[in-house]
Amino acid sequence: MIVFEQGKVRFNLRVVGIALDGERVLVHRGERDDFWTLPGGRGELLEPARDTLAREMREEMGVDVEVGRLVWVVENFFEHEEMSYHELGLFFLMSLPPSSPLLSAHEFEGSEELTDGGTLKLLFRWLPVAGLAELALLPSFLRQGLKSIPPTTEHVVHRDGD
Numbered sequence: 001m002i003v004f005e006q007g008k009v010r011f012n013l014r015v016v017g018i019a020l021d022g023e024r025v026l027v028h029r030g031e032r033d034d035f036w037t038l039p040g041g042r043g044e045l046l047e048p049a050r051d052t053l054a055r056e057m058r059e060e061m062g063v064d065v066e067v068g069r070l071v072w073v074v075e076n077f078f079e080h081e082e083m084s085y086h087e088l089g090l091f092f093l094m095s096l097p098p099s100s101p102l103l104s105a106h107e108f109e110g111s112e113e114l115t116d117g118g119t120l121k122l123l124f125r126w127l128p129v130a131g132l133a134e135l136a137l138l139p140s141f142l143r144q145g146l147k148s149i150p151p152t153t154e155h156v157v158h159r160d161g162d
Contacts, residue, residue: 068093
């Protein structure tokens with residue numbers, strides 16, 4: 001995993017999938033979290049970002065996704081569980097196979113293996129893009145950004161709480 005810590009500051013590389021299906025987007029959260037994010041995971045050393053996303057979706061949802069183009073490169077700064085984060089996020093379009101039963105499910109469960117050997121239950125949900133403004137979706141720029149996906153890759157510097 002590409003994670004570096006210095007005291008109470010953590011840097012990590014997160015690769016994220018933007019799964020759109022008509023007017024809805026796939027979000028997820030850990031069972032202990034009170035906020036939603038787009039699905040994804042941390043990169044591994046010597047693993048290309050597209051491979052990271054495909055691997056994470058196989059592990060968390062049990063499905064092979066098609067990874068599309070890079071939409072956003074995000075420098076994301078935030079606080080979580082008494083740590084200050086400097087996260088570099090690579091946000092790719094992705095699609096589930098047309099035959100996937102997950103496309104017809106409003107919500108479904110997945111899981112993530114934790115570094116301590118445990119397992120975290122994940123809740124996935126398809127939500128209307130138009131209704132994201134009121135959702136606790138992080139990073140918060142996504143609440144508006146997902147309404148109009150840019151035609152070319154954009155660099156975003158984001159600080160939640162500003």
